[in-house]
Amino acid sequence: MAETRVETTGAPAAIRLTPAHIGLRADGEDIAVITVAVVDTQGRVVPTADVPVAFAFAGPGRTLGVGNGDPAGHEADVFVVAPSTRARAIDGWRWKKIADPYAEKIPEAAPGFDDSKWEKTDVRRKSGPLGLNERGLFRATFTVTAAELAADAVELRFGKIDGGGHLFINGKRIGPTGDSRSASIYDVKALLAPGPNTVAVALANYGASAGLNQGVELRLHDPPKAPAWSRSTFNGLAQIIVQTTKQPGTLELSARAKGLAPITLRLPAAPAVPRPSVD
Numbered sequence: 001m002a003e004t005r006v007e008t009t010g011a012p013a014a015i016r017l018t019p020a021h022i023g024l025r026a027d028g029e030d031i032a033v034i035t036v037a038v039v040d041t042q043g044r045v046v047p048t049a050d051v052p053v054a055f056a057f058a059g060p061g062r063t064l065g066v067g068n069g070d071p072a073g074h075e076a077d078v079f080v081v082a083p084s085t086r087a088r089a090i091d092g093w094r095w096k097k098i099a100d101p102y103a104e105k106i107p108e109a110a111p112g113f114d115d116s117k118w119e120k121t122d123v124r125r126k127s128g129p130l131g132l133n134e135r136g137l138f139r140a141t142f143t144v145t146a147a148e149l150a151a152d153a154v155e156l157r158f159g160k161i162d163g164g165g166h167l168f169i170n171g172k173r174i175g176p177t178g179d180s181r182s183a184s185i186y187d188v189k190a191l192l193a194p195g196p197n198t199v200a201v202a203l204a205n206y207g208a209s210a211g212l213n214q215g216v217e218l219r220l221h222d223p224p225k226a227p228a229w230s231r232s233t234f235n236g237l238a239q240i241i242v243q244t245t246k247q248p249g250t251l252e253l254s255a256r257a258k259g260l261a262p263i264t265l266r267l268p269a270a271p272a273v274p275r276p277s278v279d
Helices: none
Strands: 014-019 024-026 031-039 052-058 061-067 084-089 094-097 135-144 153-162 164-169 172-176 184-187 195-204 211-222 230-232 237-244 249-256 263-271
Touching (some): 052 237, 153 195, 237 249
Antiparallel strands (some): 052 249
């Protein structure tokens, strides 16, 4: 004996979250597929409810994706946020001719060296100022704070380094100059300290002209903010997929929509032995 019933639903009143299964394993691989439904006051799915639902996730896990089965939909299935980058120009460059830009230690590259009588140079120019077969040292002092050094990454970006030689940070030679056909970027976080720091570039020119050109920047890369996950329901339904990490705990998924009662679903993730893997 079988029975089916079709009922006219009421107005959308709330959101319901229903996981395909519970009892997750904290092995870094287990997932939960959660059905998102817009229901009326009697808990019936409203098939005409196509409303945007915003999600918030907390706990030892992550959101993998969202969907609703709408063949004409153009909403994103995955939300990826890139790290944010702050940049500021390093100015106040001076330069002078030197004998050996390839030396392991160059006294003029050391912090505190008096370069006040050196010639000023604009590193935003397109070429110069070294002439054919000339050798020179370019240096500048800039200040960083402890808060800036707390960024995920701290880089020096040279728009263009014409000529061959080496880069010095606080008097220490850290590497050769890069290809003059593209920007040169150096990871300098571990080499800087709060307060004033000195950067110097020793160059030898074997062409028409050489120098530091097209600008120098200090770049700070901050961790990306958590993406704002959302998805509109289609015929009153949608899905969201979450995944555990290797840390046991409780995964919390909250869903909100304008005019509807919000809901929070809690899924426990029990300790588990991860599969053997090669890092």
